[in-house]
Amino acid sequence: MRKLSVTPLFLLLIILQGCASSTLRGTGDLGVVIERAAGSIQVVETTGHTRLGQITGLGDLSHASVNYSRDERYAYIFGRDGGLTKVDLLEMRIVKRVMQSGNSIGGAISQDGKLIAVANYTPGGVKVFDAATLELVADIPSLDDNGKPSKVIGLVDAPGNRFVWSLFEAGEIWVGDLRDPAKPAVTKFKQVGKEPYDAMITADGRYYLAGLFGEDGLALLDLWNMEAGVKRVLNGYGKGEQKLPVYKMPHLEGWAATGNELLVPAVGRHEVLVIDQNTWKEVGRIPVHGQPVFVIARPDNRQVWVNFAFPNNDTVQVIDVQSRAIVKTLKPGKAVLHMEFTPRGEQIWVSVRDEDRVDIFDSETFIKVGELGADKPSGIFFTPRAHRIGL
Numbered sequence: 001m002r003k004l005s006v007t008p009l010f011l012l013l014i015i016l017q018g019c020a021s022s023t024l025r026g027t028g029d030l031g032v033v034i035e036r037a038a039g040s041i042q043v044v045e046t047t048g049h050t051r052l053g054q055i056t057g058l059g060d061l062s063h064a065s066v067n068y069s070r071d072e073r074y075a076y077i078f079g080r081d082g083g084l085t086k087v088d089l090l091e092m093r094i095v096k097r098v099m100q101s102g103n104s105i106g107g108a109i110s111q112d113g114k115l116i117a118v119a120n121y122t123p124g125g126v127k128v129f130d131a132a133t134l135e136l137v138a139d140i141p142s143l144d145d146n147g148k149p150s151k152v153i154g155l156v157d158a159p160g161n162r163f164v165w166s167l168f169e170a171g172e173i174w175v176g177d178l179r180d181p182a183k184p185a186v187t188k189f190k191q192v193g194k195e196p197y198d199a200m201i202t203a204d205g206r207y208y209l210a211g212l213f214g215e216d217g218l219a220l221l222d223l224w225n226m227e228a229g230v231k232r233v234l235n236g237y238g239k240g241e242q243k244l245p246v247y248k249m250p251h252l253e254g255w256a257a258t259g260n261e262l263l264v265p266a267v268g269r270h271e272v273l274v275i276d277q278n279t280w281k282e283v284g285r286i287p288v289h290g291q292p293v294f295v296i297a298r299p300d301n302r303q304v305w306v307n308f309a310f311p312n313n314d315t316v317q318v319i320d321v322q323s324r325a326i327v328k329t330l331k332p333g334k335a336v337l338h339m340e341f342t343p344r345g346e347q348i349w350v351s352v353r354d355e356d357r358v359d360i361f362d363s364e365t366f367i368k369v370g371e372l373g374a375d376k377p378s379g380i381f382f383t384p385r386a387h388r389i390g391l
Contacts, residue, residue: 027072028343030089031382033351033358035375036061041077042374043089046342046349046382049360049370053092059083064379065106068386069131070113075381076131078107084118086134089383096134100127108157108390115178117163119155126152126165128181137181144170154199154210156390158223166196166210166219173199173210173221173230192219192230200255201390202277209233209255211267220280233280234273256297256304258321263304265292272306274324286324289315294338297321298363299345307336307350316350318366328366332359340380351377 030052033042040056058064060081067076074095077085082101087094102122109116109131116129120142128138142150150167158164163176173192177185194214201208210219217235222228256263261283262275272292274284290312297304304319313335318328334354341348347369350359353376360370385391 025090027089027383029383030072031340031349031380032066032075032077032087032089033349033372033374033377034061034064034066034379034381036064036353036378037376039079040375041075041087042372042377043092044372046347049372051372055087055092055094057094057097058085059097061378063105066379066381066385067107067109067116067391068381068383069109070386072383072386074131076107076109076116078104078118080104082120082122084116084129084134098129098134100129100136101125105151105153106155108155108163109386110157110161110163110178111159112161115161115181117155117157117176117178119152119165121151124149124151124167126155126163126176128163128178128184138178138184140174140176140184140186142167142170142174144172153197154208156199156201156208158201158208158389159205162223164199164201164208164221164223166192166199168195168197171196171214173208173219175221175223175226187226189221189230193217193232203257203389205389207277211264213267216267231280234275234282256295256301258297258301258304261321263295263297263319263321265295265306272304272319284324286319286326288319288326289317289329296339296341298341298348299343303327303363305339305348307339310335313337330361330366333357337378338380340382343382343384349380351380353377 029046031044039058039061042054043052059079063080065078075087082104084100085097101120104118104120107118114131116131118127124142126140142152150169152165155165161179166173173189175187193212196210197213199210206224208221218233220231220233260277264273266273272286276283290308292306293309295306306317316330317326320327332350333352337353338351348361348363358372358374358377362369
């Protein structure tokens with residue numbers, strides 16, 4: 001019988017191959033936890049509830065948001081100080097960081113994944129960058145007819161390599177067509193309502209809705225039929241009732257779309273509104289523990305989870321969509337700021353800022369199944385967002 005000869009080089013190759021395969025991983029269960037006070041992020045994975053690493057040097061993350069590249073490898077971090085940072089989740093490093101304005105509040109990635117748009121408070125406007133290099137490709141000032149600048153809010157991506165955003169002071173909604181980034185085509189809708197403060201786009205990319213801080217109601221734009229202009233919906237939903245002080249503006253990108261209905265936070269009220277998406281009329285109200293901030297749906301749309309503004313921000317409530325009843329009230333701790341479901345919704349991660357902790361709950365039993373330490377955690381963003389419109 002012939003004896004096989006194994007050379008030292010062959011053995012070395014086998015060892016190296018084994019080492020390489022043990023370090024390879026996919027990106028589908030990864031995510032980012034914002035550590036707002038430290039200006040850092042934790043890179044986490046949802047399957048084992050573990051922290052994989054920390055990336056520092058990200059500036060002011062007091063109001064940070066995250067978008068992902070199509071392959072889920074790169075995170076784009078939008079900081080309050082105007083910083084835009086591209087992070088490699090696998091190599092745990094900053095790829096590039098640019099200071100693109102004095103104050104920004106979020107951004108979006110284009111349908112083809114090639115453009116990153118940033119919404120700016122100071123000096124206002126939208127800047128668009130090449131997603132690969134972070135080189136500036138378009139600068140769109142937010143000036144009204146009198147040349148007065150406005151804060152840009154509610155920036156979302158839309159099909160056709162378009163972005164949609166609102167102008168706070170001017171009360172306008174703009175649609176930017178970036179199919180040719182060197183020559184952006186902007187369509188402007190004026191007098192949509194007083195002080196739009198945030199906005200969302202439906203999951204199919206058709207309807208853009210902006211909440212109005214200066215008056216009750218919403219501004220609705222049908223992107224399939226833009227010639228019809230912006231419609232007002234839910235006019236005066238609080239008319240004749242005494243308003244409460246607004247401790248924290250609700251985040252409309254966290255609105256819950258559940259089949260034919262939208263569940264949305266009522267500004268300055270202890271209620272969640274139910275809106276029929278066919279008629280855009282209110283069909284119900286659900287009393288809740290405090291002023292709702294995020295109202296988010298589990299991926300199967302059976303549940304909606306709600307957190308609240310100060311002084312009720314130690315609480316999370318769960319609404320059963322079918323009955324519109326609150327089926328669970330949880331008390332994770334002081335300053336619950338954000339919630340994020342795992343990709344298929346079996347668990348939800350909850351940031352508890354003042355407890356320096358992220359709690360993980362089973363979404364069926366409501367039992368706490370894990371926790372991670374974090375330095376003043378706020379936003380939680382998982383990589384499957386890369387494949388959803390408007391997130």
